[in-house]
Amino acid sequence: MADYRKMWTDLGMDLEKHDLLCEALPGAFGEVFLSQENRPEGMDYFNFVVAEIHGVRPAELVEHKKKGGKVFGTFCVYVPDEVIIAAGAIATGLCGGSQFWVPDGERVLPANTCPLIKASVGARLGRTCPFFRLADVYIGETTCDGKKKAWEILQQEVPVHVMDLPQMKRERDIAAWAGEVRLLMNRVEEVTGNRVTPETLAESIKQINHKRKALARLYNARKSSPVPISGRDALLVSQIAFYDDPARFSAQVNALCDELDERISKGEGVFPSDAPRIMVTGTPMAIPNWKLHHIIETCGAPVVVEETCTGVRYFENFVDESKVDLDGQVQALAERYMRINCACFTPNTGRIDDILRLVKEYKADGVIDCSLQFCTLYSTESHLVQQALKKAGIPVMHLETDYSEQDTGQIRTRVQAFLEMLRK
Amino acid sequence: MLPVGERINYDCYILFPNHHEGLRLHKELKAVGIKCTIAPPPRAATSFCGISLLVAEDLIEPARQVIDRCGVKIEGIARIPREASTSGGK
Numbered sequence: 001m002a003d004y005r006k007m008w009t010d011l012g013m014d015l016e017k018h019d020l021l022c023e024a025l026p027g028a029f030g031e032v033f034l035s036q037e038n039r040p041e042g043m044d045y046f047n048f049v050v051a052e053i054h055g056v057r058p059a060e061l062v063e064h065k066k067k068g069g070k071v072f073g074t075f076c077v078y079v080p081d082e083v084i085i086a087a088g089a090i091a092t093g094l095c096g097g098s099q100f101w102v103p104d105g106e107r108v109l110p111a112n113t114c115p116l117i118k119a120s121v122g123a124r125l126g127r128t129c130p131f132f133r134l135a136d137v138y139i140g141e142t143t144c145d146g147k148k149k150a151w152e153i154l155q156q157e158v159p160v161h162v163m164d165l166p167q168m169k170r171e172r173d174i175a176a177w178a179g180e181v182r183l184l185m186n187r188v189e190e191v192t193g194n195r196v197t198p199e200t201l202a203e204s205i206k207q208i209n210h211k212r213k214a215l216a217r218l219y220n221a222r223k224s225s226p227v228p229i230s231g232r233d234a235l236l237v238s239q240i241a242f243y244d245d246p247a248r249f250s251a252q253v254n255a256l257c258d259e260l261d262e263r264i265s266k267g268e269g270v271f272p273s274d275a276p277r278i279m280v281t282g283t284p285m286a287i288p289n290w291k292l293h294h295i296i297e298t299c300g301a302p303v304v305v306e307e308t309c310t311g312v313r314y315f316e317n318f319v320d321e322s323k324v325d326l327d328g329q330v331q332a333l334a335e336r337y338m339r340i341n342c343a344c345f346t347p348n349t350g351r352i353d354d355i356l357r358l359v360k361e362y363k364a365d366g367v368i369d370c371s372l373q374f375c376t377l378y379s380t381e382s383h384l385v386q387q388a389l390k391k392a393g394i395p396v397m398h399l400e401t402d403y404s405e406q407d408t409g410q411i412r413t414r415v416q417a418f419l420e421m422l423r424k
Numbered sequence: 425m426l427p428v429g430e431r432i433n434y435d436c437y438i439l440f441p442n443h444h445e446g447l448r449l450h451k452e453l454k455a456v457g458i459k460c461t462i463a464p465p466p467r468a469a470t471s472f473c474g475i476s477l478l479v480a481e482d483l484i485e486p487a488r489q490v491i492d493r494c495g496v497k498i499e500g501i502a503r504i505p506r507e508a509s510t511s512g513g514k
Contacts, residue, residue, distance in 0.1 A: 026464040029463070029464055047461065052474060052475060
């Protein structure tokens with residue numbers, strides 16, 4: 001079998017501890033994914049990425065660095081990858097979706113910090129994530145208080161560039177975000193030694209729009225009944241979008257969508273057409289967090305759409321490709337990214353509008369609003385989300401959970417009761 | 425313990441020295457219509473990371489013929505009870 005131990009050793013990873021993580025992956029993956037019936041064959045590529053998740057892609061990043069290239073680690077959908085790619089660098093997501101990393105995070109963070117932040121910091125400090133080892137600079141942002149303080153801790157390990165995300169959506173805020181995109185560009189140019197030009201930025205804008213279109217096509221297929229792909233598989237594709245080479249990823253998603261189109265034309269699905277269709281909204285689900293989708297779908301209901309950062313927030317809305325100078329392109333980037341509706345904004349009525357729209361588009365029978373524990377923003381916003389859904393007559397259930405398995409039985413019981421109500 | 429007379433189903437995981445060989449065999453098996461799935465191999469099969477090809481027990485002989493014909497390098501074939509391979513042994 002592939003032996004990446006030398007690479008991991010060279011990256012300064014804790015091999016003994018990392019082996020424990022490697023041991024857990026196959027069982028978890030088998031239980032969640034391989035146990036499914038009639039999976040699309042196009043999922044094989046994404047299985048491959050997971051099987052090699054700390055091998056093939058990190059090896060590509062190592063090769064890139066050997067040639068003098070730089071790697072930027074990102075945590076959030078507000079960071080414009082286009083700017084990083086335009087300077088000849090690689091943007092990659094960072095680890096943060098497993099309970100495995102939480103204890104190392106809790107060594108320096110309060111226990112009542114959200115698991116995503118604890119796992120991210122833990123993955124770095126525990127030396128068990130190759131992406132955290134490979135990134136030359138981490139790009140943080142001010143989307144929540146926990147993250148803001150986490151950057152200060154991570155800064156002791158690796159340089160962190162923090163983008164100051166405005167918390168309102170007035171014209172002046174969009175202008176301020178354009179200023180932040182410019183500052184990121186300056187930093188990326190300084191680190192890589194490469195200039196971002198209108199030509200390179202135009203090319204990267206097209207490349208990332210292409211990726212968004214591929215994901216939009218995948219999600220569009222999920223509007224069909226019966227649904228041709230499970231929510232678990234679609235979530236896995238979205239999660240891998242943060243790590244993979246954008247051009248290769250887009251090609252593989254489009255190949256998967258060709259297969260899904262064929263299924264749709266034959267009326268073939270992975271759940272009965274009368275199974276209750278569920279929309280998930282709330283906080284992101286970083287790989288390998290498949291907990292909620294697995295529970296919902298093994299209770300007999302497909303997840304047909306996610307209004308999350310590992311869902312539609314990642315790919316909806318395109319960057320205007322018509323701009324030919326840097327000022328125009330930066331403005332276009334700022335406008336597109338400021339259309340993402342995160343709970344860190346006040347007010348954030350755009351998210352409620354999105355949720356109501358998506359329920360109709362995807363013909364969802366019910367909504368599960370799920371927040372990671374201690375995410376004050378999404379948990380607080382849940383009140384307004386539930387209020388709007390109830391007013392529209394759409395069944396909704398709110399959950400709070402973390403990455404551990406301790407509450408799995410309890411959540412399963414609640415989901416079963418919710419689905420029972422939907423089936424009546 | 426299984427009830428008397430109940431048959432244990434096995435999955436076969438084809439193991440490779442590297443992912444290039446695995447992807448090559450995946451393509452060859454698909455070309456001749458032998459169903460296979462790329463999967464991380466269960467710990468019962470190997471302690472290394474990487475890809476394996478999951479093939480149903482009744483298709484492993486035709487798969488062996490393809491391996492021999494194409495000269496794909498493999499590191500072995502692990503036969504694992506299905507329950508253990510898809511549940512992590514839980």
